[in-house]
Structure formats: structure tokens, C-alpha cells
Amino acid sequence: MKIAILGPISTASVAPYLHQAPPPDFPPGTSGAPFMGTLIGALLERGHEVCAITLGGWAARHSRPTSLPGRRFEFHCAPIRRHAVRPRDGHIGRILDFYACERRGIGELLAAARPDFVHAHWTYEFGMAAIASGRPYLITAHDDPAAVLKLFKDGSRLVRYLMARSVLKRATALSAVSEYLESRIASLAGAPIEVIPNPLDRRFLEASQQRLPPSTQAEHRFVSVINGWGRMKNASSALLAFARVREQRRDVAYHLFGSDFQPGGPAQRWAEANGAAGGVVFCGPVPHAQLIGELKASSVMLHPSRMESCPMGIAEAMALGLPVVGGCDSGGTAWMIGDGGLTVDINRPEEIAAAAMQLISDDAFYRRCSEAATRRVKCFAPDAVAGQYEAFYRRVIGNTAGSFFPKHAAQGRNA
Numbered sequence: 001m002k003i004a005i006l007g008p009i010s011t012a013s014v015a016p017y018l019h020q021a022p023p024p025d026f027p028p029g030t031s032g033a034p035f036m037g038t039l040i041g042a043l044l045e046r047g048h049e050v051c052a053i054t055l056g057g058w059a060a061r062h063s064r065p066t067s068l069p070g071r072r073f074e075f076h077c078a079p080i081r082r083h084a085v086r087p088r089d090g091h092i093g094r095i096l097d098f099y100a101c102e103r104r105g106i107g108e109l110l111a112a113a114r115p116d117f118v119h120a121h122w123t124y125e126f127g128m129a130a131i132a133s134g135r136p137y138l139i140t141a142h143d144d145p146a147a148v149l150k151l152f153k154d155g156s157r158l159v160r161y162l163m164a165r166s167v168l169k170r171a172t173a174l175s176a177v178s179e180y181l182e183s184r185i186a187s188l189a190g191a192p193i194e195v196i197p198n199p200l201d202r203r204f205l206e207a208s209q210q211r212l213p214p215s216t217q218a219e220h221r222f223v224s225v226i227n228g229w230g231r232m233k234n235a236s237s238a239l240l241a242f243a244r245v246r247e248q249r250r251d252v253a254y255h256l257f258g259s260d261f262q263p264g265g266p267a268q269r270w271a272e273a274n275g276a277a278g279g280v281v282f283c284g285p286v287p288h289a290q291l292i293g294e295l296k297a298s299s300v301m302l303h304p305s306r307m308e309s310c311p312m313g314i315a316e317a318m319a320l321g322l323p324v325v326g327g328c329d330s331g332g333t334a335w336m337i338g339d340g341g342l343t344v345d346i347n348r349p350e351e352i353a354a355a356a357m358q359l360i361s362d363d364a365f366y367r368r369c370s371e372a373a374t375r376r377v378k379c380f381a382p383d384a385v386a387g388q389y390e391a392f393y394r395r396v397i398g399n400t401a402g403s404f405f406p407k408h409a410a411q412g413r414n415a
Contacts, residue, residue, distance in 0.1 A: 003393070006119070006120040008033045008036065009037065013038075017040065018075065036121065038202075039389075043390075046386055049073070051076070055079070057079050058079065065105055065108075078102060095155070099128070106126070106129040123167040139167060142181075144181060149161045168189045171189070173191060175194045177196065177332070178197065179332070179335055180309065196389060198312050203292060208321065209320060217299060224254075224258075225257045225291065225317075226256065232305065232307055236274075240349035245356050249357075255281045255283055267282060299322070299359075306330055317373075318374065325352055329345070339372035340369055341355075
């Protein structure tokens with residue numbers, strides 16, 4: 001089966017599936033969703049052809065999509081206008097026409113690729129392109145547009161909210177990445193919504209290990225993986241919470257990873273200005289391979305985000321047996337954690353600190369949370385998630401299993 005995957009896809013995440021390394025001047029694609037590469041890899045392993053389409057490379061007056069081939073795989077970056085509102089290179093801002101130029105570029109790529117099925121991620125420009133393609137499609141929702149608009153009250157978010165409302169109302173095949181998100185958008189949808197989570201990078205599942213009890217550790221390392229310093233990510237609450245823990249215990253450290261958490265970055269500047277930098281190591285972005293080692297060396301993850309639908313950073317930590325402290329009212333966070341940690345009001349640093357102290361002070365409780373965490377994430381295995389999507393594709397197309405898969409796909413799956 002030839003499947004078109006539309007969404008924010010980074011060139012780096014699909015580089016392993018290409019015949020050759022991307023040239024230096026190839027667009028980086030769209031970052032922020034590494035699980036997209038994981039899903040693409042799982043579909044390829046199941047014998048399908050995949051045509052991945054994202055936005056990348058600034059649009060000029062005569063710019064065209066750039067593409068790279070692989071084995072049963074092709075990757076396309078359609079141009080995106082540089083500014084949301086301000087004109088540039090003969091184009092108005094992309095938000096003013098609801099991403100019309102970008103959607104046109106995606107549509108041209110789909111028409112040329114002629115996929116059997118289109119799977120769009122996010123209910124914005126990619127979802128609109130899937131509906132307009134005229135081909136069988138599925139649109140996967142990854143966020144609650146109303147909640148995003150409430151957190152970011154600006155014109156761009158308002159337009160994207162309207163785009164999502166239109167997509168949800170018109171789409172005939174929808175999924176959501178968590179039960180929380182399904183409950184939030186069900187009233188806006190014109191079709192039933194199936195819950196299928198994001199896939200977890202199998203490197204984390206393969207690196208799963210039994211955790212040693214806290215009482216045997218010379219140092220208790222807390223860890224957070226956060227991309228972006230701001231109100232929604234709420235890292236300031238975690239920093240203030242750790243400062244409270246450090247008032248009670250000196251055998252603790254806090255390592256922060258992700259963009260804006262590099263040495264000298266906005267997170268460190270805020271922490272130093274607010275007396276919350278003691279015992280904190282600002283590490284910044286690191287490769288996934290290194291992050292696995294860093295998580296293995298940690299004791300507890302702190303996840304202070306105010307809003308998440310299917311937080312894969314939590315799943316990565318839980319796969320390695322790390323209990324997690326997250327928000328009890330932070331979207332899909334509590335759903336993700338389950339019994340694999342503690343959920344609290346993440347707007348109250350004292351509650352985060354109390355939960356962190358409980359985990360590192362009670363060996364039996366820590367062990368129960370750690371074991372529950374590793375059990376919880378098994379449903380996020382890439383092949384399991386790809387299998388759920390594959391079944392959904394089959395239902396949408398409405399064919400029997402025997403005629404659903406082209407001959408080459410069946411051979412690939414049996415190879």
C-alpha cells in the first residue's frame with residue numbers, strides 16, 4: 001500500500017530511510033515531532049510504501065518542492081512562506097489566506113504521488129490538504145485548538161483555531177492521540193474519533209531497565225526534557241520546586257534538556273535571577289542516543305507542562321523505568337502517567353516538591369511506580385501503533401485484507 005504521511009517531519013528523522021544522506025542545502029523540514037519519523041519507519045517495516053510530505057524551505061516567487069528518494073520511500077518538502085502576516089518575495093503572509101499556497105504545494109505533491117491513502121497529522125493545513133486530496137484519508141488530532149488559543153491569544157492562533165474547527169467538522173475519518181484529547185474535541189467533530197497514541201522510539205523500549213531503589217543512590221538526579229521556555233511549558237514551577245527539595249536534601253541535582261535550557265539560555269537566566277539555580281545543570285538539546293544515557297542516570301522526571309495531549313517525553317522516561325511527576329490537570333499528562341508516578345497541581349511548586357520527595361524517600365513506592373511505568377508504555381511500541389493505524393486505513397478504504405495490500409506490500413511484510 002502506498003501511504004502519504006503529511007505533517008511536521010524533520011529531514012533528520014527520516015534520513016535513515018533515504019538512499020543517500022541529505023545534501024547540506026536541503027531544507028531541514030519541520031522539527032518538533034520526532035515520533036513522525038518513528039511512525040514512518042514502522043510503516044516501512046510493515047511492507048508499505050511511504051510518501052512523506054512536510055513544509056520546509058522558505059517560499060520565493062518561483063520556488064518548487066524539494067525531494068529525496070529512498071527504498072519504498074520518498075520525502076518532499078513543500079515551500080512555506082517566511083512570515084505569518086508580513087509580505088515577502090511576492091507573497092502575502094501565510095495566515096492571511098489560511099496557508100493556501102502551502103496547501104496548494106502539498107496538493108500538487110499528492111496528485112503526483114497518487115497514494116492509496118493519505119494520513120494527515122494535526123488539524124490545520126495538513127488536515128485541510130488531506131480533505132482536498134480526493135483520496136481516502138485519516139486526520140489525526142494532536143492538540144485541542146481551543147486550549148491552544150486560550151494560552152496564546154493572538155491573530156495567528158485565532159486563524160489556526162478556525163482552520164481546525166473547519167477540519168474537525170468536515171473530516172470523515174478522525175483519530176486523537178489520547179483519551180483526554182478525544183473528550184476535548186468530540187463536540188467539534190463530524191465523525192467518531194478513535195484513540196491511537198503516538199509511537200515511542202523503540203530505542204527507549206529496548207533500553208528498558210530495572211531501577212535501583214533510591215536508598216542505594218549516592219545522588220538523586222531529577223530530570224526534565226522541555227522544548228521551549230514559556231507559560232505553557234511552565235519550567236519555572238519545576239525550578240522553584242527543586243529549590244524547595246534542595247532545602248531539605250543536598251544529595252540532589254536537577255538536569256534540564258531541550259531548547260532554551262542550554263547554558264546561558266533563558267531558563268538559566270531566569271533561575272539565576274530568581275534564586276533557583278543551585279544544583280541545576282542546564283544541558284540544552286542533545287541527541288536521542290545521549291538522552292537515553294542521561295535518563296538512565298536519573299531518578300525521577302519532573303514534567304511541569306500545563307498542556308499536553310500525548311507527551312512522548314514522559315513515555316521515553318517511563319520506558320526506562322523513571323517515575324514521573326506531572327500535572328493532574330494538564331491535558332493528557334495524567335492519562336499518560338497512570339500509576340507510573342504522581343500527578344499534582346503543577347502550578348504549585350510545593351506540590352511538585354512534595355511528590356518528588358515522596359518518590360526518593362520511599363523505596364517500595366518508588367519500585368511500584370517504576371514497574372507500572374514500564375508496563376504502561378508497551379502500548380506505544382511502534383509496531384503496535386502502526387498496526388492500529390493500518391487497521392483504520394483498511395476500514396476507511398473499505399476493502400478486504402486480500403485486496404487491501406498491493407502485491408509488493410504483501411511480499412515486503414512476509415520477507
